Amino acid sequence: MGLDNRIGAKFLHAGPGFGGSCFPKDASALLKTAHDHGVALRIVEAVAMANDQRKRAMARKVVAALDGSVRGKTVAVLGLTFKPNTDDTRDSPAIPLIVALQDLGATVRAYDPAGMEQAKPQLPAIHYHNSAYAAAEGADAVVIATEWEQFRASTSPASRA
Numbered sequence: 001m002g003l004d005n006r007i008g009a010k011f012l013h014a015g016p017g018f019g020g021s022c023f024p025k026d027a028s029a030l031l032k033t034a035h036d037h038g039v040a041l042r043i044v045e046a047v048a049m050a051n052d053q054r055k056r057a058m059a060r061k062v063v064a065a066l067d068g069s070v071r072g073k074t075v076a077v078l079g080l081t082f083k084p085n086t087d088d089t090r091d092s093p094a095i096p097l098i099v100a101l102q103d104l105g106a107t108v109r110a111y112d113p114a115g116m117e118q119a120k121p122q123l124p125a126i127h128y129h130n131s132a133y134a135a136a137e138g139a140d141a142v143v144i145a146t147e148w149e150q151f152r153a154s155t156s157p158a159s160r161a
Contacts, residue, residue: 055096058097059101062097065141076132076143084149092115092145094110108123109128109135110129111135113148
């Protein structure tokens with residue numbers, strides 16, 4: 001996959017799972033077609049299952065980092081899109097992460113450079129902010145859910161000194 005220039009190495013960093021409109025849909029269609037013809041595609045099945053488990057595991061990691069509970073705590077989530085440089089939130093790993101955190105009692109604050117308008121219908125009960133710093137201010141934890149360049153680059157005042 002790293003040799004395919006549509007994907008490439010730039011999109012193969014470890015993260016909270018894959019999403020978007022194509023890859024998850026194509027994997028599901030491939031599995032359905034194989035199932036309809038009595039063929040087991042164990043590798044594709046394992047990839048789909050691992051992706052679903054990875055998305056659920058992210059909320060557990062946040063809970064563990066906050067000493068076992070997020071109830072009454074504030075979590076900032078940076079990145080709502082399924083990948084950087086898009087406004088597409090379809091099947092974004094950030095969505096189930098946020099829903100799980102809310103279900104566990106967390107208040108969620110969020111920022112995404114391009115995807116907030118698309119996320120609002122899916123996530124109406126979170127607090128949207130106009131910058132990563134505004135979302136993170138006062139939060140008990142900060143989660144980078146989408147690898148936007150501005151989240152990867154160190155831009156803190158201390159790092160500029």
